[in-house]
Amino acid sequence: MSKPKPFPIPVRPAPEAAETEQDIAASACAGSEPYALMVLGDSMAPEFIEGEIIVVEPDGIAKDGAYVVAWANEEYIFRQLVLHPEGWMLKPLNPLYPNIPVDDVKETVKGVVVLKKKPGRRKEAKRYD
DSSP: OOOOOOOOOOOOOOOOOOOOHHHHHTSTTOSSOOEEEEOOSSTTTTTSOTTOEEEEETTOOOOTTOEEEEEETTEEEEEEEEEETTEEEEEOSSTTSOOEEOSOHHHHEEEEEEEEEOTTOTTOEEEOO
8 A cells, every 4th residue: 555645735824813892792602691711821810720611601690709701901801890999890819910990890791700610520610609
C-alpha cells in the first residue's frame, strides 16, 4: 500500500471579530434561556477559580449579594452585585480589582449566576440562590 501524498490546505486570516452587545444579544442564546460560561481570570477568586463553569439565568433576580454577568465599561464582566450606601456596585471578590458603580441595575445586569461546576466533575456543583 502506498503512502498518501500530502496536499496543501489554504489558511486564510480570520476577519476581525469585533463583537458588540447587539451581536451577542442576537445570538442563539439570547432571550431567557440559561447559558454556561467559563470563568476567566482571577477577579472572582477565591470563590470562582479560572476554568470553572458558571450557569447564568438571564431572567434571574438580581439582588444584593448575587453573582451576576453585567455589561460595564464596554465589556461583559462577572462580579458580585452589592448595595453600598453610595448605591449599587459590581464588586470583584479579589481585592486587587476595583468596584464598578452601577447607575441602572436593570440595564447593567444581564444574568444571575445560579450554579458553578468544576470541569470534568459531574457531581460536584454548587448552587447559588
